[in-house]
Amino acid sequence: MFMDCHHIATIQHIRSFRSCPHATGPSMANGDRVRISRSTLAGRQPRHRRAFQVELTGRTWPAAALRESGEVYHSLFSGMPEGVALSEILYDERGEAHDYRILDVNPAYEAIFGVTRAEAVGNNGSELYGTGFLSYLETYARVVATGEPATFDFETTFRPAQRRSFTITALATGNGRFATVFEDITERKRFEQQFWQAQKMEEIGRLTAGVAHDFNNLLTPIIGYSDLVLDRVRDQPNITADIEEIKKAGERASQLTRQLLAFGRKQLLVPQVLDLNQVVGNLAKMLSRIVSEDIHVDIVAAPSLGRTKADPGQIEQLVINLVVNAHDAMPQGGTLTIETANAVLGPAFVRRHVGSQPGHYVSLVVKDTGCGMAPEVLAHVFEPFFTTKGPGKGTGLGLSMVYGLVKQSGGYIMVESSPGVGTTVTMYLPTVDDPVESAAAGPQCVQTLEGTETILLVEDDAGVCSLMRKVLERYSYTVLSTQDAGDAIAIDDSYRGAIHLLVTDMIMPGLSGPDLAQRIVRRRPAIKVLFVSGYRSREVIDLGVSSQNASFLQKPFRPETLATKVRECLDHHVG
Known part of the structure; x- marks a missing residue:
């Protein structure tokens, strides 16, 4: 071995210094001891700047002591999980470093670079790994010249x-010699990337939900006034056609905002206990019409599948979105597999997948044998408006909706893809013990939309407030309207008659809709409440008022939809 006492002392204790600030090595045969200390250099993170100092006491190293140290060294050197190489700098005639020669490597190094010790020892770095690897030569030479350690990250595909x-x-x-220690940080890097990806998706979700809320405030008057005008000009076809186009454009825009809300986990869901096998089975005929004849559809339904609680309509839309994506990825045909299974996510899975939670789940897998995606594309698949399809062939919101629905349902989603191999989307939804529910009954039929009750209307957007007041007065209600929650409290205090219904926006400056409702309900326990919002906030679920007296209407809405919901609230209450 190309070792001297300094090599031996350094390698013997590298591992111990990763966990303790200093250590004193075992006594040598002559009674000398080796003390090595670690310090953190300023300006870098501790894991990146670990300095090792070696103090050798005594001057005499008998042969027996060297043999003893050599045996210890060999055991530690060979058993270290980190790859270690011992090398020396090679200088040209001008005294400048031009390469380095490898003197020894341990088994972990062999595994990392795919070379044997015999292939590595005695060869130059440029001969083994190419001249590109010499980019680190300047760093190595500086370490040798100054004695100061250096740390940097490195990625290999050897x-x-x-x-x-x-x-x-x-x-x-x-x-003139140096040691390089290769610590595998692949798992840590992957975890960090997952963490930052989750953080990024959370921030994008909040942003898109806020944008969708604002757009819904704009779309509500566009769609609402279009309906009101259409009622007045039904006998004028030329004008009617133009207004219908305005209304259609508004409705198409509202579909986009619903997709954005789905990604932001703010969509209105009607969850019920369901069997995924039944949901997928009901879609089988429809799926055959979506995919082309050269794509084989294979549905694998797990026996004794557990139950989960989710919105069945949204789960169906989720499957359709994934099937459409899979179809587009297989223009030359292929195999589309839809598979359900019971799954248990344990601690090991949770450690490797940021955002997942341990427990029992049902999994839904949609797998294709299409073109697949490169890693740089895969990193963006859930981001809204990100698409690899050509112009006019997609909005880039399909996978965003899938991501949002799974997250809003308390689940976890992951995508695996390789170019030329295909893509697999796996979703985990938590299981429940409750029995499968039958389809929810529709709203009770409303005999008339008109009424004589008094309604307190609170909406901070002037356009929406004006439209809602006009619609409600059209149906003969007495409307007390304001754009400010504080004014609403003043109206409630001063109004001596009965107020039968509070219609309030969820999100307003100052006092929010739920907070306003709590104050008014305390004074008027019999009052009904209808919350209106561009998206469904968690606050709607935790209203702080009696669930028997509170309902929700999502923007944008048509005038008749508003009138119907108001009548339902006053007569029956439908949440």
């Missing part, structure tokens, strides 16, 4: 063909 990330720590060992 044999075996797998991308791995490492932190390299270079340490001077004397006589």
